[in-house]
Each structure stands twice: as structure tokens, then as C-alpha cells.
Amino acid sequence: MTVSDLPRGKSGRAAHDVAVQAVREAGNIIMARFPGEKRISYKEGRSNIVTDVDVLAEEKIMALLQREYPDFGIMTEESADIAGDSSYTWIIDPIDGTRNYAYGIPHFCVALALARGEELLLGIVFDPVREELFRAEKGQGAFFNDSPISVSAKTSLQESLIGFDMGYDAEIGQEILGVASALWPGVVSVRVMGSAALALAYTACGRLDLYIHLHLYPWDLASGILLVGEAGGVVTELDGQPVSIHSKSVIATNREIHQDFMGRSRG
Structure with missing residues (x-):
């Protein structure tokens, strides 16, 4: 199935157009609140935070998607999953890079994907700071x-x-530092990104040559899997096994670097 085969929204618009509107409207909310104070809550531990702006942006996205596609399910970071009456599911991260956002670091994004079962059909990553929109459609x-x-x-x-x-x-943080340490100094340089979805988009367009993460959620990963794959790249789990939206670890790069990485990690 390709995106052109998808049902149109209630307004008659294509899924791609609805999704782009959703991430841009969320981006407007995010940027309007970026300079000011945010209410921060802790979801688990001292590192996994959510702001009131995450919730507002998520509500904006969900309202549009449910109006246009009331039968589609929704999987989102800040709310309980919503079961749909069809096999389609929207996967939403209203702010990927919340810690950066809360600290005033301008490196975060809105991530939105559409899947049918496990099959990813549409992936969008929108950086509202730079007005950069990355998108991929299956095939x-x-x-x-x-x-x-x-x-x-x-x-x-x-x-x-x-x-x-x-x-x-x-x-897991210690483990990934070990992986990075093992690579150094045999690479040009390393960067801690602070937003997995945006890092995967950067990998898709060649700004990063390789991206590694060992503990992801579907909303972090879904759009990036499709972006990198459709950009001609390779996305697997850390051990080289096929990746899915429910994978925890990810390696995203091109075929040659992937082979080099796997050879070094196994050697």
C-alpha cells in the first residue's frame, strides 16, 4: 500500500496534507511558548519530563486527526492510546526533545507517523525553530x-x-556512552542530539552519518524509520536485526557504514 491508496479525510484532503497541517499547528503553539516559562512534570525518574506545552500541542494534533479520521487509532506519548475501528494508527510525539525545549535549547521537533498495522506509510518530522519539514511516504x-x-x-x-x-x-545511558567511547577516536566526531526523531531526520538527509539509540518508544522512532529507509538508508536494531516501531534500539545510517559498524562491534 502507498499513501495514494489511503482513505481521504472527512474534508476530502489527503492524509499527507492533514498531517502537515497538524504538525505546523502544533509548531505554532510550541514556538509561541518557547521563550517563556513552562510547567514541568516528571513522568518517570529525574530525566523523563513533560511540559504543559507538550500536552497543548498533543491536544491540537489529536483534535485535527480525530476530526478528519475518526476511525483511525492513535498512539501518543502523553495520553492513553485510542483504539480505532480501522487498521490505521497515527503515532504522535508532540515535542520530541522536551528537555531541550524546557531548557531553552532550540533543538526539538514534532513527529507524526501513520501506520497500517506494523507497516509505516507516512512519516513527518517538523522543526518549528528552523521551519524545516522532513517527510517520507512509502514507496x-x-x-x-x-x-x-x-x-x-x-x-x-x-x-x-x-x-x-x-x-x-x-x-542504558552508561551503555551508550560505552558504545560511543569504543568508536572514538575512529570517527570524525560525536554529538549528543537530545531529540531522536530529529536526529533520524538528520540522518535521512546526510547531516549525520550514523545515529544510535538504545532505548526508544514508538513515537520517537516511527517517522524516522520511514524517513531513513525512503532516503536509501539502513535502519536496524543494535544487533543488526530488523527494526519495527516497537524496537527499543536503533542504528540508522547507510549500507556501507552499517556494515563497518557491525563488523567493529562484533570484532
């Missing part, structure tokens, strides 16, 4: 502000800029 390629994109053309780790994130669990 149609990946785009940055309507220009086609592709993953890095580098051929080895030695040439590569690596991105990673530590997640919310202290032990």
Missing part, C-alpha cells in the same frame, strides 16, 4: 521542504559524524 522517497533527500554517501566510520542519545535509564 515515494524522502523529502526536506519538498526537495528529495538521501542518506550520507560516506563509506566508513572513520569518515563519519556520529549522533547518539542516552535515554532516561542510567544503565
Whole structure:
């Protein structure tokens, strides 16, 4: 199935158009509140936070999607899942990079994907700070502000800029630091990104050569899987096994660097 085969919304618009409107409207809310104070709550531990703006942006996205596609399910970060009467599910992260957002660091995004069962059909990552919109449609390629994109053309780790994130669990954070330490100094440099969805979009367009994360949720991952795949890249779990929206770990890169990484990690 491709996006062109998807049911249209109640307004008659294509799913892609509805999704783009949703992330842009959420982006307007996010940016309007970015300079000011936010109410911060802790979901689990000391690192996994949510702001009142996450909730407002999520409500805006959900209202539009439910109006246009009332039969579709919804899986979202800040609310309980909503079962649909169809096999389609929207997967929402209203602010990926909430810690950056709360601290005034301008590196975060809105992530939205559409799946039918486990099959990803549409993925969008929107950076409202820079007005950068990354999108992918199954079988149609990946785009940055309507220009086609592709993953890095580098051929080895030695040439590569690596991105990673530590997640919310202290032990997993230590593990990923170990992975990064093992790669250094055999790479160009490393970056802690603070937003997995935006890092995967950066990988899809070649800004990052390789991205690694060891503890993700579906809303962090779904849009990025499709973006990187449609941009000609490779996305697997850390051990090289096929990735799904329910995977915890991810390696995203091109085929040559993936082979180099797996060879080094197994060697």
C-alpha cells in the first residue's frame, strides 16, 4: 500500500496534507511558548519530563486527526492510546526533545507517523525553530521542504559524524556512552542530539552519518524509520536485526557504514 491508496479525510484532503497541517499547528503553539516559562512534570525518574506545552500541542494534533479520521487509532506519548475501528494508527510525539525545549535549547521537533498495522506509510518530522519539514511516504522517497533527500554517501566510520542519545535509564545511558567511547577516536566526531526523531531526520538527509539509540518508544522512532529507509538508508536494531516501531534500539545510517559498524562491534 502507498499513501495514494489511503482513505481521504472527512474534508476530502489527503492524509499527507492533514498531517502537515497538524504538525505546523502544533509548531505554532510550541514556538509561541518557547521563550517563556513552562510547567514541568516528571513522568518517570529525574530525566523523563513533560511540559504543559507538550500536552497543548498533543491536544491540537489529536483534535485535527480525530476530526478528519475518526476511525483511525492513535498512539501518543502523553495520553492513553485510542483504539480505532480501522487498521490505521497515527503515532504522535508532540515535542520530541522536551528537555531541550524546557531548557531553552532550540533543538526539538514534532513527529507524526501513520501506520497500517506494523507497516509505516507516512512519516513527518517538523522543526518549528528552523521551519524545516522532513517527510517520507512509502514507496515515494524522502523529502526536506519538498526537495528529495538521501542518506550520507560516506563509506566508513572513520569518515563519519556520529549522533547518539542516552535515554532516561542510567544503565542504558552508561551503555551508550560505552558504545560511543569504543568508536572514538575512529570517527570524525560525536554529538549528543537530545531529540531522536530529529536526529533520524538528520540522518535521512546526510547531516549525520550514523545515529544510535538504545532505548526508544514508538513515537520517537516511527517517522524516522520511514524517513531513513525512503532516503536509501539502513535502519536496524543494535544487533543488526530488523527494526519495527516497537524496537527499543536503533542504528540508522547507510549500507556501507552499517556494515563497518557491525563488523567493529562484533570484532
